[in-house]
Amino acid sequence: MIFVLTIAECQRDELGLYLLPGLAMEELDFRPELKRLKPGELLELRFPSGTTLTSELLAFGIPARRLQDGTALVSLTDSVHLTISYPFAPGALPAGTELWWLREGEHSEF
Numbered sequence: 001m002i003f004v005l006t007i008a009e010c011q012r013d014e015l016g017l018y019l020l021p022g023l024a025m026e027e028l029d030f031r032p033e034l035k036r037l038k039p040g041e042l043l044e045l046r047f048p049s050g051t052t053l054t055s056e057l058l059a060f061g062i063p064a065r066r067l068q069d070g071t072a073l074v075s076l077t078d079s080v081h082l083t084i085s086y087p088f089a090p091g092a093l094p095a096g097t098e099l100w101w102l103r104e105g106e107h108s109e110f
Contacts, residue, residue, distance in 0.1 A: 001044065002033055004082075004099040010090045016058045017086035017093065022079030025062075037101060043084060046098040054102070059083035 009020045028035055041057045060082055065073045086093060 001103065002101040004034065004037075004043070004101050007093065007097045007099060008095050010086075010093050012090050013083060015083045017084050017090060019082045019084065019099065022081040024079050028080065034101075037082075042102040044100040044102050045084075045086075045093070046100060048094055048096045056085040057082060058085055 005019070005021070005023060007019050010017050011020070012018070023034060037057060037060050039057055039059060043055045043057055045053045045055055047053070060080065062078050062080055067073065082099070084099075
């Protein structure tokens with residue numbers, strides 16, 4: 001398992017649950033293994049209470065803005081954002097929950 005981040009807050013978006021903060025671009029330089037994360041990867045949420053829940057990474061990337069001519073603008077000083085599957089209301093995911101990447105062959109205990 002690889003630690004990804006500690007969740008401070010989250011909000012529902014069109015795909016799933018959008019996590020804040022994202023990963024700072026500089027952090028990816030120090031933790032290159034995280035550059036291999038991609039949609040479909042299994043993640044483990046570790047709640048402050050000790051409970052765990054398996055989730056799926058739905059989106060992973062730098063947000064882009066579209067100009068009127070269709071050009072996409074990306075800020076390399078922005079953070080990499082993650083959206084995960086989560087069947088409950090965003091308020092049920094407490095601040096301080098840790099997000100871990102379950103590598104192939106690893107599974108969470110329920």
